[in-house]
Amino acid sequence: MKTILIIADGAGDRPEKALKNRTPFQAAHTPNLNALATKGINGIMDVIAPGIKPGSDTGHLALFGYDPHDYYTGRGPFEAAGAGITLKKGDVAFRCNMGTVKNGVVADRRAGRKPTSEFVEALKQIKIETVHGVTPIVADGIAHRFALVLRGQDLSWRVTNSDPHDTGMPVQQVKPLEKTGGALRTAKACSEFMKKAEHILATHPSNKTRDPPANAVLIRGAGIATNMPAFETKYGLSTAAIAKGTLYEGVARMLGMEVITPKTATGDKNEDCMAFAKETKKALKRKDFVFLHIKGPDLAGHDGKPEEKVETIESIDEMIGELLDLDALIAFTCDHSTPCNLKGHSGDPVPIAIAGEGIRTDNVTHFDEIACAQGGLHRIRGSDLMPILLNILNLNEKYGA
Ligand code: ZN
Ligand code: ZN
Secondary structure: OEEEEEEEOOEEOOOEHHHOOEOHHHHOOOHHHHHHHHHOEEEEEEOOOOOOOOOHHHHHHHHOOOOHHHHOOOOHHHHHHHOOOOOOOOOEEEEEEEEEEEOOEEEEOOHHHOOOHHHHHHHOOOOOOOOOOOEEEEEEOOOOEEEEEEEOOOOOOOEOOOOOOOOOOEOOOOOEOOOOHHHHHHHHHHHHHHHHHHHHHHOOHHHHOOOOOOOEEEEEEEEEOOOOOOHHHHHOOOEEEEOOOHHHHHHHHHOOOEEEOOOOOOOOOOOOHHHHHHHHHHHHOOOOEEEEEEOHHHHHHHOOOHHHHHHHHHHHHHHHHHHOOOOEEEEEEOOOEOOOOOOOOEOOOEEEEEEOOOOOOOOOOOOOHHHHOOOOOEEEEHHHHHHHHHHHOOOOOOOOO
């Protein structure tokens, strides 16, 4: 039996006033998700642990069975992998913004949010000279974003951000967070990179007409590439990811998954979910395990728009309709809750349904946070998901004699 793991990013929620004190999952019209819940086993899930508020990066790692405490240092490596850099063990990666700085003070953290590809291209000429044996690698991201990787011996992710995270604040120096040679070397290399970048950007021809100019590099999210075993090696399942968004593509790439992005994918609230279903069906012919990721609900949550979240859930429901009749094990859940009234992530458990041949069904007939809590899975953790799926697939090993 093949497996599809569908993650509706940040779709879990709390009762919302605008929805008559129902959660978006309760308020949405979801005949297909309800059919999945009816023929499946249901529960709620603490993606990392009860009360812990996951990021999308740590949440996904936990769901795939990679304890973030062992494998996660910062978001940088995932963004870099998503931007197309193949990371080596020991690489230190950062997520960066092109920003606008006036007299050392940040005027716009995103340089007008306009694409900055030509500037990123120009930064490729930078060489680090003050720290021996360190090579910078840059890759363009979406709009004003890009990734920076420092490659070399003895580097550390234990350094501060240069991004002050607010306008009107001075650009910070990257400082070591510990007194190790690695942290000192990394901080020094970052400072040199930023200084040289500033010089290149100040004289870049595209900045003559650009308003606001992209004249500074803001770096954050330092993380080191850890030794993560590939998903296929860990579970013996060939795998593909159907996803749009550098972070999700990055997580998938770092786990050795083949990443497929539908041509019409937007990565926003108006996602072409049907295209994701189509690519999933295609990939399932070649792969044992397909991970399907939809970003929309999380964005509606961050924007504080419960009605829009309902709409994103309803278009996901239509997509589920395309997949329901496949001869496959289907698991549907979220990487965390993003309650609209919080406009951010929370540690509330997320609903989960698993349906497929051999499943011991329960009495749940509606897919939502409250109904699923009555189901046969009860309350599990994200780290339980892969063992439960492997058990249903009869691929787990016996513990004991
Ligand atoms: Zn997320
Ligand atoms: Zn989010």
